[in-house]
Amino acid sequence: MSGHRIRNVKSVILTTIALAVGIVLAAPANADPDTDFSNELHVYGIYGPKDYNAWIGKITCKRLRTGLDANAGEAAVFLKKNLDKDSTEQQVYQFLNASINYYCEDQRGVITAAAGIPAAAPVS
Secondary structure: OHHHHHHHHHHHHHHHHHHHHHHHHOOOOOOOHHHHHHHHHHHOOOOOOHHHHHHHHHHHHHHHHHOOOOOHHHHHHHHHHHOOOOOOHHHHHHHHHHHHHHHOHHHHHHHHHHOOOOOOOOOO
8 A cells, every 4th residue: 555655646746846847947928028128128238117117118109109209319309308317329229129129019110210221112
C-alpha cells in the first residue's frame, strides 16, 4: 500500500511542477499596455510615474484624434509642456512615437508625415 501512495505523491508533485512551469512560461494573453509603454519610455531615458506618463500619452492621442493637434509638431509642443523640463527634443518625439505605438496606432500617419515618408498608395 505504501508503494501505491508513493506513486500517487510523485504523480501529484510532477503534475504540480508541470502546472507551475506552464504558468511561469505562459505569456499573458493581454499584456498591460501602460507597463509596456513605460518600459519603452525607459529605453529612451524617459522616466516618471507610470500612470502620469500613460495619461499624457492617452491625452496626446485624444488631441490628435480630435484635431486639437493637427500634426507631430503641435503634439510635441503639448508634450514639451507636460514632460520633465529636461526632456530633449528627441525624447519628446520618442514619447510621441511610443504614445502612438500603444494608444493610437490609427494616428501612425502623424509620425510618417513628420518623417517625410510618403503615405502608402491605397490597395485597389
